[in-house]
Amino acid sequence: MLNQIKNFPSNDMRDHLKEIIENRRLTAVFQPIISMRDGHIIGFEGLIRGPSDSLLHSPINLFKAANLNKLSVVMEQLCRQVVLETFVKLGLIGKLFLNVSPECLLKPDFKQGETLCYMQNLGINPDQVIIELTESQPTFDYNLLREATTHYREMGFEIAIDDLGEGFSGLRLWSEIRPDYVKIDKHFIQNINQDPLKLQFVQSIQKIAENAAARVIAEGIETQAELMIIKDLGIDFGQGYHIARPSSTPSVIAPIEISKALCLPGITVYPQSKSLTQNTISASRLLIEVPVVTPDTMNEEVYKIFSESPALQAIPVVKNGTPVGMINRHMLIDSFSKLYSRELYGKKACSKFMDSAPMIVDKDISIQALSHLMVASERRYLSDGFIITSKGEYIGIGTGHDLMREITQMQITAARYANPLTLLPGNVPINEHIDRLIHSQASFVVCYCDLDNFKPFNDKYGYRRGDDIIQLTGKTLSNICNPDCDFIGHIGGDDFFILFQSADWEERCQDALSEFSKLIAPFFSASDFAQGGFITADRKNEQVFQPLTTLSIGAVRIEPGIFNSHNEVSSVAAEAKKRAKAIHGNSLFIDRRHYCNETRDCHSTEECALIT
Known part of the structure; x- marks a missing residue:
């Protein structure tokens, strides 16, 4: 137009x-x-x-x-x-x-x-x-x-x-x-x-x-x-x-x-990021500017640079803007410490001690990809570090120590916001959502979901199979939630939180238990499943019969104006989960007490009201 x-x-x-x-x-x-x-x-x-x-x-x-x-x-x-x-x-x-x-x-x-x-x-x-x-x-x-x-x-x-x-x-x-x-x-x-x-x-x-x-x-x-x-x-x-x-x-x-x-009362569920920063942080974040030398620089000059910079572990060798090698601090100093070596090589070109095959990466490579590359390469690259370029031109170096520190920090941060196994929201988003519900004066139901006899299963069938069960649990619980108003998070291990605003939350929980009982069967051997459990050794090395892994859900209705923080809600949810786990098999325990401001901290007393 x-x-x-x-x-x-x-x-x-x-x-x-x-x-x-x-x-x-x-x-x-x-x-x-x-x-x-x-x-x-x-x-x-x-x-x-x-x-x-x-x-x-x-x-x-x-x-x-x-x-x-x-x-x-x-x-x-x-x-x-x-x-x-x-x-x-x-x-x-x-x-x-x-x-x-x-x-x-x-x-x-x-x-x-x-x-x-x-x-x-x-x-x-x-x-x-x-x-x-x-x-x-x-x-x-x-x-x-x-x-x-x-x-x-x-x-x-x-x-x-x-x-x-x-x-x-x-x-x-x-x-x-x-x-x-x-x-x-x-x-x-x-x-x-x-x-x-x-x-x-x-x-x-x-x-x-x-x-x-x-x-x-x-x-x-x-x-x-x-x-x-x-x-x-x-x-x-x-x-x-x-x-x-x-x-x-x-x-x-x-x-x-x-x-x-x-x-209408209630709140919506905010969209959650599945991956916080792993694919957006690049090698340029690790960039360090250090002195460079050319292939013709004398070894004596390189030695002087190392002497004046005790923290410097490697010096890049650059020719006409293009990196061609890396000189390792310890290799040069160890060589110079040998008898007559300094006199013999001091005035010769540093290419003698240069690693002509350094690790060279572009500044835009992701931290995650760089860590995979480092792990798959020779150990020397972890101590030497790597050269960072932009369109093939040298711009600086990065160290293996800084890379590992960045990866560790990313993992810690990611674990707080999203569980790496299930990619469900972690502790921080869970707590934030509870506080939003409390602040909005919404009625909701908190469900604490936990697997029973999970550790014995890991001992018998292995941790990889255990991870598969955790992923199965996360998927099963996610499927019963209304994504517009129900929030599911993964606290860690085999513990999950659901914050329901759906009116039919109890029916949804029963559906999850029914579905879990069907899907868990193939994880056991036919004989173990037929007899309803398996034999493992306890800490005293005695043979103990362990029931099949089941799912327990403890549920508490949270009314407006009673609880002031996610810590208080988590406390009553943990108590409900404990009661659910005391029931044999896949179970749902509903705490039907009517809490009030004066008694919310004394959940086990009769003043809190009767549990039915």
């Missing part, structure tokens, strides 16, 4: 634009902006449409053509007038978000109050209008823009910036003019329920907005899942097709299903 506009004869397009402006052939449409607390409409964004029988019906095409023909300021001025007139004519309520480009905002006629005068004639007060700045060019005169927005605020207007994250300088613009409203670009809202990175971006914007006394509007909400995530993130306002499409005759009441959904 844009190519059609470019190919349209320029004189004809200019005449067409002038005809549209002279005859005011524009239509205003309005899209509601709602409160994410209860769904009530707080205002409307005024949008424009060109003639329905024209290539310029789309606002993108209309303003593109106007800009090409140097009519953008005149066209924008007319659009504002049409939006203001229609807003009054329709009797719409709340705020009006009026799109204004920074270049038009700085025009003398705008600043001198032409639009304000037009509003007064229509009976619109400035405090009803939010000037929504839309980026259309990569640079601004920020000083002038800051002065202009201050001027309009003094007149009673509020300021918003549009499409944060999409334009050229959104964060700079935010910092300079300190808007009252910030609209997050729809790119970061679409599929936010499936994308941890988008979730983190929006969380960060929300945090900045709270500190900057700005209110956030999420644009482009197109699904129920996106709506509920935005609600849970504490975003103030929402806008998008799922709520309502732009209309020339918009309703002043949000759809009832939207309002009901926003008032």
